[in-house]
Amino acid sequence: MATSIKKLPDNEQVLSGNGACGGCPATMALRIVGKALGPNAIMLLTPSCSVASMGMTPKLGYNWPCINITFASAGSSAAGISNAVEIMKEKGRLEGDLPTIFSWVGDGGTYDIGFQALSAAAERNDNIIHFCYNNEAYSNTGVQRSGATPRGTFTTTTPSGKLQAKKNMALLMLEHHIPYVATATVAYPGDLYDKVVKAKNIRGTKYIEILAPCYLGWQFDMAETVQHSRMAVRSGAWLLWEAENGQISFNSPTAQIIDGKRKAAPVDEYLWKQGRFSRLLKGPDAQQRIAEIQGDIDREIDFMRERARITY
Numbered sequence: 001m002a003t004s005i006k007k008l009p010d011n012e013q014v015l016s017g018n019g020a021c022g023g024c025p026a027t028m029a030l031r032i033v034g035k036a037l038g039p040n041a042i043m044l045l046t047p048s049c050s051v052a053s054m055g056m057t058p059k060l061g062y063n064w065p066c067i068n069i070t071f072a073s074a075g076s077s078a079a080g081i082s083n084a085v086e087i088m089k090e091k092g093r094l095e096g097d098l099p100t101i102f103s104w105v106g107d108g109g110t111y112d113i114g115f116q117a118l119s120a121a122a123e124r125n126d127n128i129i130h131f132c133y134n135n136e137a138y139s140n141t142g143v144q145r146s147g148a149t150p151r152g153t154f155t156t157t158t159p160s161g162k163l164q165a166k167k168n169m170a171l172l173m174l175e176h177h178i179p180y181v182a183t184a185t186v187a188y189p190g191d192l193y194d195k196v197v198k199a200k201n202i203r204g205t206k207y208i209e210i211l212a213p214c215y216l217g218w219q220f221d222m223a224e225t226v227q228h229s230r231m232a233v234r235s236g237a238w239l240l241w242e243a244e245n246g247q248i249s250f251n252s253p254t255a256q257i258i259d260g261k262r263k264a265a266p267v268d269e270y271l272w273k274q275g276r277f278s279r280l281l282k283g284p285d286a287q288q289r290i291a292e293i294q295g296d297i298d299r300e301i302d303f304m305r306e307r308a309r310i311t312y
């Protein structure tokens, strides 16, 4: 059973008054992450909504030392800082526990622009946590497609709906043989909290990806963030899983969908509630395109069920 939201610690690493939109899923997720990591951490950020909304020194919205870096260098910069603090500790120049070094990066920065350095850090198994908050688009620059954008989505660079399926980034990270990989989303805060606590206590590269439904890109009402997050999981469009040392397990309610104990909700309702699919749903080939999206979801569920049976 995941930790109840009522039992989460009181510490707040995300301070009130930052510049994010109301109902921002990235900020919501970061708040939970902060409760799990605590204050002894160093945060790296690449250009994104989370940078745009954090404010400026001395009025930063995040209560950690924060470093803004280029997209291409999140993996290498985090690795460098992690190695530096370990050497400082060895030399007696750092007292107390080592800080957790973590990157907080969007899907554009993770799936696309920063993938190379992240892949290299994971292959070296550098002692970092990479968080990808995945709002399925480049939101900060006006909603362009990314490798995480699902098929059929309208963005400013896919005006007739994206034609390609999204890639399975968490699985790609698992194939780097890192000790911990997990997916999460804001509608299940206890699940997210538990996964971050686990990652914090594991040495090596940890990758946690958080689905972050964004009202701007997905086109729904700001107050509905959590509802969309929950619908993504219930329809199987987002799967909750974790892998410790390569062994995949699924978390509730995805576990019941994978086991066949619960049917995934048809994707139709999930699509209809989001403006980003509206052009597709009004087109003459709507049924065929919905079927393609449902096909992507069904294939991914079948694939992950089989992939979880493989250990090495």
Ligand SMILES: Cc1ncc(C[n+]2csc(CCOP(=O)(O)OP(=O)(O)O)c2C)c(N)n1
Binding pocket: 047, 048, 049, 050, 071, 105, 106, 107, 108, 109, 110, 113, 135, 137, 138, 139, 140, 141, 146
């Ligand atoms: C090398 C480089 N290319 C493009 C940009 C412009 N840029 C700033 S934020 C951003 C979007 C990032 O998308 P994502 O990582 O998904 O974060 P989100 O905006 O969705 O929070 C882009 C393309 C940049 N700063 N640097």
Ligand code: SF4
Binding pocket: 020, 021, 022, 023, 024, 025, 026, 027, 049, 053, 135, 139, 140, 214, 215, 216, 217
């Ligand atoms: S555009 Fe989306 S991700 Fe960006 S600050 Fe607003 S709600 Fe958050």
Ligand SMILES: [Mg+2]
Binding pocket: 106, 107, 108, 133, 134, 135, 136, 137, 138, 139
């Ligand atoms: Mg994004």
